[in-house]
Every structure is written in C-alpha cells, then in structure tokens.
Amino acid sequence: MSDFPPLNRTVPDLADVLASARVVALPLATRFRGIEEREALLLEGENGWAEFSPFVEYDDDESATWLRAAIEFAWGDLPTPLRQNIPVNATVPAVHVDRVASILGRFDGCRTAKVKVAERGQTLVEDIARVRAVRDEMGPEGRIRVDANGGWNVDEAEHAIHALAEFDLEYVEQPCETVPELVEIRRRTKYMGVPIAADESVRKAADPLAVADAGAADILVLKAQPLGGIRRSLDIIADAGLPVVVSSALDTSVGLSMGAWLASAVPELEYDCGLGTASLLSADVTDDPLRAVNGSIDVRRVVPSPRLLDGYAASAARRDWWLERLRRCYALL
Numbered sequence: 001m002s003d004f005p006p007l008n009r010t011v012p013d014l015a016d017v018l019a020s021a022r023v024v025a026l027p028l029a030t031r032f033r034g035i036e037e038r039e040a041l042l043l044e045g046e047n048g049w050a051e052f053s054p055f056v057e058y059d060d061d062e063s064a065t066w067l068r069a070a071i072e073f074a075w076g077d078l079p080t081p082l083r084q085n086i087p088v089n090a091t092v093p094a095v096h097v098d099r100v101a102s103i104l105g106r107f108d109g110c111r112t113a114k115v116k117v118a119e120r121g122q123t124l125v126e127d128i129a130r131v132r133a134v135r136d137e138m139g140p141e142g143r144i145r146v147d148a149n150g151g152w153n154v155d156e157a158e159h160a161i162h163a164l165a166e167f168d169l170e171y172v173e174q175p176c177e178t179v180p181e182l183v184e185i186r187r188r189t190k191y192m193g194v195p196i197a198a199d200e201s202v203r204k205a206a207d208p209l210a211v212a213d214a215g216a217a218d219i220l221v222l223k224a225q226p227l228g229g230i231r232r233s234l235d236i237i238a239d240a241g242l243p244v245v246v247s248s249a250l251d252t253s254v255g256l257s258m259g260a261w262l263a264s265a266v267p268e269l270e271y272d273c274g275l276g277t278a279s280l281l282s283a284d285v286t287d288d289p290l291r292a293v294n295g296s297i298d299v300r301r302v303v304p305s306p307r308l309l310d311g312y313a314a315s316a317a318r319r320d321w322w323l324e325r326l327r328r329c330y331a332l333l
C-alpha cells in the first residue's frame with residue numbers, strides 16, 4: 001500500500017478553498033470519453049491556481065483523492081523541477097480514420113502519438129485503419145502507442161496486439177481491465193516485443209503498486225490528480241521501479257500545469273508524456289494555453305483569464321453541483 005503523504009500545515013480552511021473557486025465547462029474539439037464538454041473547478045491558493053476535475057460520474061471517495069492533489073498544488077510543498085519543458089504525445093481519440101490527419105495537425109511537432117482503440121461499439125477493423133492512418137501521417141520514425149482503456153478480454157487483446165504489431169507499437173496501454181488479465185496478456189505477447197503499460201490499474205486501484213508487484217506491466221502511466229498529487233505520485237514512482245509516462249485526464253491548462261510539474265520532477269523521463277491534451281479543447285481558461293510547441297509543453301504556473309472564466313462559466317446549477325461536491329470531498333480528507 002502506498003500511503004498518502006500528510007496534508008501538512010498547508011491544508012487551508014474550507015472557506016479558503018471555496019473563496020476563489022470557479023467552475024467552467026469547456027467545449028472539446030472532438031468528442032472524447034463520450035463527452036463533448038469538459039467541466040472543471042479551478043481554485044487559487046498561495047502557490048497559484050490548481051484544478052479539481054474528477055469526471056462527473058466518479059463517487060466522492062475517489063474524487064477526494066483528486067481534491068488532495070489540487071490542494072497540494074495550490075498550497076502545498078512542491079518538489080524542485082529538474083527540467084523546464086516536457087515532451088508530449090499527440091492524443092488521437094477513437095475517431096473515424098478520415099479525421100486522423102486533422103487531429104494530428106492540432107499537435108505541433110509531436111514525434112509520438114497515442115491512439116485510442118477498443119472503443120465500445122467499434123471493431124478491430126476500425127482500430128487497425130486508425131492506427132494505419134496515424135503511421136502514414138507520422139512516418140517510420142514516429143512513435144505510436146495505443147490505449148485500450150481495458151476494453152479487451154485476454155483473447156481479444158492477444159488478437160488485436162498481433163494485428164497491430166505491424167505498425168510497430170511503442171506500447172499498449174491497459175489492454176485488459178484487471179491485474180491478473182494484464183499478467184496473462186503480458187505473458188502471451190512477450191514474444192512480439194510490445195511492452196504493456198498500466199493506467200487504470202494504477203490510478204483506480206486501492207494499491208497503485210499492486211500492478212508493479214504482480215509483474216503485470218512494463219510501464220506505469222501516472223496521473224497526478226487521480227493519484228492524490230505530485231508527492232504521492234513521486235513516492236509511487238520511487239517504489240514501483242518501472243519507467244513511467246506522466247499523463248492527464250483531459251484537464252484545462254491549469255490541470256496540465258500540475259502534470260507538467262510532476263513530470264519535471266521525475267528522476268528519469270524516457271517516454272513522451274500524455275500532457276498534450278489542451279489541443280483537444282476548443283477553448284481553454286487562459287490566453288496562453290499549455291499546448292505543445294515543437295513537441296513540448298512548458299513547466300510553469302498557469303493563470304486563468306477573468307474573461308475566459310466568465311465566458312466559459314458553467315451554469316449556476318452545475319456550479320452549485322461542483323461546489324457541493326467539493327464540500328463533501330473536503331469532509332473526507
């Protein structure tokens with residue numbers, strides 16, 4: 001078990017957490033995870049702005065962990081950055097093959113692309129066409145990884161990885177849902193030389209180290225918000241002893257700035273990070289979004305623009321829902 005670091009002297013009163021809270025609903029450039037609008041609560045502490053944005057269907061226990069992360073980033077002690085910019089991947093949602101080129105075109109200079117596969121209601125034929133289009137766009141030097149979000153059973157995963165191997169995959173993220181399935185698919189596909197990465201098995205598990213302990217993955221995908229913050233993520237990285245990819249959850253540029261800070265403090269960063277997703281939004285909270293330029297994003301604090309916070313403010317009903325959620329999660333800390 002990997003314990004949460006203490007929320008030390010820096011835990012603000014609820015009133016201080018609520019004082020600066022703003023709720024936004026940002027339109028996506030392309031449907032992702034079944035949503036067309038991303039809601040997020042932003043708040044400002046002594047360090048600057050932070051984001052609290054668990055997906056709306058998450059329960060309070062899971063969401064409270066995301067709140068720990070926001071409070072740490074706004075008020076807590078943060079590690080010293082070891083690097084000033086972070087190479088990121090382009091993210092290609094489970095779109096029709098015709099849309100691949102225009103989506104890749106939103107990501108400036110990214111040498112790596114992550115392609116969503118195994119989407120419910122789609123077929124392997126569609127996945128293969130999408131990955132082939134990405135390979136055609138990126139050329140032979142491009143790095144391509146796929147993310148199945150646990151959508152395959154072990155036999156489906158074996159078949160799919162075999163079919164996709166011709167596109168020279170950097171790794172397959174969460175091919176199956178459970179840790180025992182990951183152990184099995186890793187055993188079955190080892191001969192193909194395609195590494196297995198774990199995402200949900202880290203961020204949604206009671207014990208984020210269980211996947212590493214079980215030998216179920218070659219790479220860990222780490223997200224600062226769902227793991228409870230930067231320091232806890234760094235503890236997990238140190239204990240797991242596996243290479244990591246720092247990623248995000250379709251955050252605003254404020255949330256991405258926390259991911260970039262985590263990535264900046266990881267001792268060794270050998271893979272491009274999943275922190276380029278500001279390019280999937282058609283609006284953001286700042287006039288200077290944390291989008292890839294020449295394949296990298298900066299490590300810096302992001303200050304929302306009052307004009308954009310107003311312009312993309314969520315409805316009063318949705319704002320109240322988020323403030324209530326924040327209160328309930330705070331009570332669980």
Ligand SMILES: O=C(O)CCC(=O)c1ccccc1C(=O)O
Pocket residue numbers: 033089090091114147149199247248249250273274275276277
């Ligand atoms: O890693 C990336 O390229 C972007 C982040 C991403 O894919 C994602 C975004 C929101 C929710 C889940 C996921 C995921 O990695 O499964």
Ligand SMILES: [Mg+2]
Pocket residue numbers: 147149173174199200221
């Ligand atoms: Mg993933």
